Amino acid sequence: MKLSQLEVGETGIVKEFTDLEMSVKLMEMGCLPGEEVRISRIAPLGDPIAISVSGYQLSLRRFEASTIILQ
Amino acid sequence: MKADIRVALVGNPNTGKSTLFNILTGLNQKIGNFPGVTVDKKTGFCALPDGRTAEIIDLPGTYSIYPKSKDESIVFSVLADKSKGMVPDLVVVILDASNLKRNLLLYTQIADLKIPVVVALNMIDVSEKAGIKINIDLFAKKLGVPVVPISARKNTGIDKLKNAIAFANSVALQQDTIDIESLAPGIIAQIKGEMQVENPYVALQLAHQHETLSYLSTTESDRIEQLEQEHSFHSQKAQATETIARYNFINDLLYDTVTKPEAAHDETISNKIDKILTHKVFGFVIFFAILLFIFQAIFSWSAYPMSLIEDLFIWLQAGAAKVLPAGPLSSLIIDGVLAGLSGVLVFIPQIAILFALISILEDTGYMSRVTFMMDKVMRKVGLNGKSVVPLIGGFACAVPSIMSTRTIENWKDRMITIMVTPLVACSARLPVYTLLIALVVPNRNVWWVFNLQGLALTAMYVLSVFSAIIVAFVMKFILKARERGYFIMELPVYRMPRWKNVIFTMYDRSKTFVLQAGKVIIAVSVILWVLKSYGPGDRFARIDKQYAQPQYTKTMTPDSLTKVIASEKLENSYAGVFGHVIEPVIKPLGFDWKIGIALISSFAAREVFVGTMATIYSVEGDADKLQSVQEKMHEAKNPQTGQPVFTLAVAFSLMMFYAFAMQCASTVAVVYRETKDWRWPAAQFAYMTALAYTASFIVYHWLK
Numbered sequence: 001m002k003l004s005q006l007e008v009g010e011t012g013i014v015k016e017f018t019d020l021e022m023s024v025k026l027m028e029m030g031c032l033p034g035e036e037v038r039i040s041r042i043a044p045l046g047d048p049i050a051i052s053v054s055g056y057q058l059s060l061r062r063f064e065a066s067t068i069i070l071q
Numbered sequence: 072m073k074a075d076i077r078v079a080l081v082g083n084p085n086t087g088k089s090t091l092f093n094i095l096t097g098l099n100q101k102i103g104n105f106p107g108v109t110v111d112k113k114t115g116f117c118a119l120p121d122g123r124t125a126e127i128i129d130l131p132g133t134y135s136i137y138p139k140s141k142d143e144s145i146v147f148s149v150l151a152d153k154s155k156g157m158v159p160d161l162v163v164v165i166l167d168a169s170n171l172k173r174n175l176l177l178y179t180q181i182a183d184l185k186i187p188v189v190v191a192l193n194m195i196d197v198s199e200k201a202g203i204k205i206n207i208d209l210f211a212k213k214l215g216v217p218v219v220p221i222s223a224r225k226n227t228g229i230d231k232l233k234n235a236i237a238f239a240n241s242v243a244l245q246q247d248t249i250d251i252e253s254l255a256p257g258i259i260a261q262i263k264g265e266m267q268v269e270n271p272y273v274a275l276q277l278a279h280q281h282e283t284l285s286y287l288s289t290t291e292s293d294r295i296e297q298l299e300q301e302h303s304f305h306s307q308k309a310q311a312t313e314t315i316a317r318y319n320f321i322n323d324l325l326y327d328t329v330t331k332p333e334a335a336h337d338e339t340i341s342n343k344i345d346k347i348l349t350h351k352v353f354g355f356v357i358f359f360a361i362l363l364f365i366f367q368a369i370f371s372w373s374a375y376p377m378s379l380i381e382d383l384f385i386w387l388q389a390g391a392a393k394v395l396p397a398g399p400l401s402s403l404i405i406d407g408v409l410a411g412l413s414g415v416l417v418f419i420p421q422i423a424i425l426f427a428l429i430s431i432l433e434d435t436g437y438m439s440r441v442t443f444m445m446d447k448v449m450r451k452v453g454l455n456g457k458s459v460v461p462l463i464g465g466f467a468c469a470v471p472s473i474m475s476t477r478t479i480e481n482w483k484d485r486m487i488t489i490m491v492t493p494l495v496a497c498s499a500r501l502p503v504y505t506l507l508i509a510l511v512v513p514n515r516n517v518w519w520v521f522n523l524q525g526l527a528l529t530a531m532y533v534l535s536v537f538s539a540i541i542v543a544f545v546m547k548f549i550l551k552a553r554e555r556g557y558f559i560m561e562l563p564v565y566r567m568p569r570w571k572n573v574i575f576t577m578y579d580r581s582k583t584f585v586l587q588a589g590k591v592i593i594a595v596s597v598i599l600w601v602l603k604s605y606g607p608g609d610r611f612a613r614i615d616k617q618y619a620q621p622q623y624t625k626t627m628t629p630d631s632l633t634k635v636i637a638s639e640k641l642e643n644s645y646a647g648v649f650g651h652v653i654e655p656v657i658k659p660l661g662f663d664w665k666i667g668i669a670l671i672s673s674f675a676a677r678e679v680f681v682g683t684m685a686t687i688y689s690v691e692g693d694a695d696k697l698q699s700v701q702e703k704m705h706e707a708k709n710p711q712t713g714q715p716v717f718t719l720a721v722a723f724s725l726m727m728f729y730a731f732a733m734q735c736a737s738t739v740a741v742v743y744r745e746t747k748d749w750r751w752p753a754a755q756f757a758y759m760t761a762l763a764y765t766a767s768f769i770v771y772h773w774l775k
Contacts, residue, residue, distance in 0.1 A: 020307050025559050027314045028135045030173035040342065044351045045447040048456070050562055054172045057562040059443050064557055 003037060003051070004065035011038040012070035019067040026068065030054030037068075074116060074126030077158075078236055079149060081181055082165030083174050084132035085436075085563040087193045090223040090572065091165060092129045095233075119237040120230070128159060134173070134561075136180040137279065137310060141477040144283055150184055151273050152286040158186070161239050163232070165191045168198035168205060168220065171329060175321045176314070178214075179248040183272040187243045188216045189235045195220040195228070202332035210328040215246040224569065249316040251275060255309050258302040266291065275313075279306050341436075341564045348437065354444050361437075365428050365466075366529050369501070371522070373420035380420075384413035403600055410700075411596025411682035412589070418502045418678065419585065423577045425467050425498055430576040434568040438463070439560065446558055452540050453547025454491075455484040456558055462488070462539060465495030466532070467580070469738045473745055481556035489745060490755055491543045493738050496535035496730065499677040503729045504531050506681055509701055511722040535730055538762070591676045591736070599672055599683055602646035610643040641687070660728065660764070661721040661771040663709070673734045680729070724771035731763035 006012055014035050017023030031037065031053045038052040048061045082088040096115025113129040130149060131142040138144035149157055164181055166174040182188055190211075198205065211218035217235045221228030251271045252259055255278065262274040281287055281295040298304070347353055388405050395401035432438050438460055446456025454462075457479045464472035472492050479485040496504070505528070512527045605611070618624070618636050627635070641647050642664075649671070650664030657667050669683040681700055688703035707716040733739065733756045742752040 020311065021555075022557065022559075024137075024307050024310050024314065025139070025557065027311060027318070028137065028176060029559055029561070030176070030318075032315060032318055041345060041349060043443050043447065044349060044354045045444070047447045048443060048558055050345075050443065054170075056170045056173060056564075059439075059558070059560050059562050061446070061558045064559060 001070045002066045003039075003068035003070055004049075004062050006039045006070075008039050008042060011036055013037070014068055015071040016069045017067055018069060022064055022067045026060075026064075029058055030056075031058060031068070037070075073124070075119075075123035076125050076160045076236075077128065078117075078125045078161045078163055079128045079130055079159035080163050080165060081130050081146065081150075081177065082132060082193075083134050083167065083177060085561065086132070086165045086167040086174065087223040088132055088165050089129065090569060091191065091193065091221070092127060093572065093575065094223055094226060094229055095127050117233070117236075120234055121237045123237065125236060133177065135177055136276065138283070139480050144280075147276055147280060148284060148286060150181070150186060151276065152284075154286060160241065161187045161189060161236060163189050163191055163236065165193050168192045168195045169201055169203060171205075172318075172321055172325060175324070176317055179317045179320060180272075182214070182216070182243075182245040182248055183251060183270075185243040185245075185270050185272075187239055187241060188245055189232070189239050190214065190216055190218040191228075191232055192218055192220045193223050196222045196225060204330045206328045210324070213246065213324055213328065215244050248320045249313070251313075254313050254316075255302065255304055258298050258304050261298055261302075262295065265294065275309075278304055279310065339564070344565050345440070345562075349440055349444055354440075358441060358444065361432070362532075363529060365425070366532055367522075367525050368428065369421050369424050369528075371525070372424055376420040377417050380417045381413065384409060384416070388413075399604065402604065403597070407597050407600030408593060410685040411593050413682075413685070416585065416589075417681075418498070419581050421501055421505075422467070422498045423581045425501075426580040427573050427577045429464065429467055430573050431568045432463075433460075434566070434572060436563045436565045439562055442560065443562060452544040453484070453487050453550075454540075454543050455479055455481060455488070455556060457560070458484065458488040461492050462495055462536070465492045465497055465539075467498050469493045469495070469497050469735065470741045473738065473741050476745070482553040483550050484556055486550060486746070486751070487543050487546045489742060489751070490546060491539040493733055493735065493742075493755065493759065494535055494539040494542060494731065496532045497677075497735075499735065500531075500729050502678050502681045504528055504726055506684075506701060506704070507717070507722040507726055510704055510717050511719045531726060531730060538731065542758070542762075591679065595672050595676075595679045596682050599646060599668070599687075602649070603641055603644045603668075603687065606640065606644040607648060611640055614639050614643065646687075659771070660767040661718075661724045661775070663716065665716075666721075666725065670728065670734075673729070674732075674736070676736060677729055677734045720771050720774035723774055724767045727766040727770045728763045731759055731766050733759040 001012065003012065003014075014031060014033050014037060016033060017026065026032070031051075035053055039049060040052045040057055041050045043049065043059075046062075048059050049065055050057050050059045051065075052058075080088055080092055092113065092115065095117040115127050115129075117125045117127050119125055128149070130146050133139075133143040133146050135143075136147050138147070150159070150162070152158065162181055164178045166178060178188075178190065192205070192207070195205075205220075207218055207220060217239065219228055219232045219235050221232055223229075255275060258278050259271050259274045262268060262277055263271065266274070266277065268274045268277065277284070277287070278295060278299060281292045284292075287295075299306075348357060388409050391401065391405050391409065395404065432441075441463070442456040442459050445459045449456055449458055458476070460478070461472040461476045464475055469492050472495075473489050476485050476488045476492070479488060508524050508527045512524050515523045517523060517526070614636060618632060618639075623632060642651075646668050647664065650667040653667045653671065654662075654664045657670065662670065665687050668687060669680050672683045673680045684704055685700040688700065688707060704717055705715075708714065709716055739752045739756060742755060743749060746752070
């Protein structure tokens, strides 16, 4: 399952990434395999989304979220 | 001032780094440039408890030593480039105690550069409140560095931090975090050997960053490129491995030293605020309400202080007229310098209010929510959510805004943002708009609360935003993308604005405006005074001679005679001649040669318009009656028709010209500096001038 498929309030655990370039940036921001993520909100126009990860809020576009595969 | 030690502040964005910097250095700071690059370098001095002085350098906030933007790339250069003697003796790493995991990534990278480190554990009060327990002694022992819990906002723990800085070791004692050599054994060893680099992590960073590091020579960079090929070094893969190894170290460290409350957190206040502020409907309503409030505030709050400043200058000019003997000198001071100066200073209240409100929006964390809400719309028109900050900043001034586009990682998004930011109604246009609106729009309320003049101003601002969006949309199809864009951004917790910071920003920006714009305006005022006080050849002498003849001296009162002579002289002065030369070009826009003079002088800076108008029309005012510029312009009549010069059509046509034309030398310079190519500012100047002419032409003929 991809992170972009979760609804607001749902959680998942990061398993792997489908895109190396994106994964490097996400991992630096504390979004890395084994980490729990929760969708905290979706922007008014449906994109981007905000997730809770590593104890803070990170916003990313839906496309970027779709490169994150959950367990 | 000579400093005994050099200390660099490093930390993630939103960790209170700049608050700490302000506390350590007080107002004793200056902004300069890092050599070779156009990144602001904030430095200040701090007295240490042992009597020594430390020079504090504030490095740009970054999440990692791997730069994602231009600003961030300076951090590694400063810490590693030994050739310029810039390397600090000590690095203070600021960690947000309530968000340690992500913050520690940067710490582990800095620590591995083996520069002495002190950790400032900021927002310790916030993390304690959240129930996070940190065993600070064990934490410090595991890292091998002094760790000082502080709260920069509440000003606690600062003395202890100063002590730690004063008594820090001059050799790096921190524990290794990860095994660096094993990440890329061959290439690290070879770079260490060939480039005389002792530290394995510096060697690894050279392999990663050699293409962007300005301190490496081309031969060095090429050699590293060659080594990468030999060792089949893959930068992104190596970085991924390294980041995972670092987080393993961090997780172990936090497991031993930090306990978090078990129970899932109640909904935080920040989350509750977000539910409203980023709501589907209310989100945008609130955003537009805030913008409307800002414009109303600029107008209504500034009215009283502005009239005070105006009165002060009228009083000064009257005083100077009494004290100084009549002649060219008093004319230069009263009509040149003082008239020009009052044109600048009168806008301080408006600029201060605008900067204060924008800094509140940034400080509270609201600005990043605007970015979050607007990203989708902005992407459609070829921009990026992060373009919102430069565009809103553009309401204040395009120059710092264009510099702030460095946070946009994507080249195409950044270029488009730079190209359209000068279209946003900046504070320099504000004087022009306020003056012209006050001249032709009645000061009346409609629907109880909306002032007509305020609405007209809001319309000009809305127009500027729309034009920026449309131009961006067009450019989206012209420019070709160089790399893919992304939008991975922290949404910081909402915080109360730091009022000291707001006041400091207000003071700082107003000062910069007065000094920067003031210099230009006074220079232009003096040049203009010379151009309008002297004419080519013997034209002035001929005028004097002509009006000395009895047919004039006998029939006219001395008062009206001086007036006629003065306006004849203006028309025949260098400025007048020049205005007449360009009049055919600007006539279709409704402008006469006097406005032409103002337009030309405004190409240095827009706000010069007001000063120029003051200088030009001071010729016609009665000598014993000193008026404000607005009154003078209001009374200005076309000598042929006797009709007022500033009709609704002319005023709005002028406003259109100022809305679109690139009349700002500083912006042209900064666009060149940021793009490193003259074609960018040239293209920008050309398209904006064309837009300005077309818009003025249409508006003038529509309203005429």
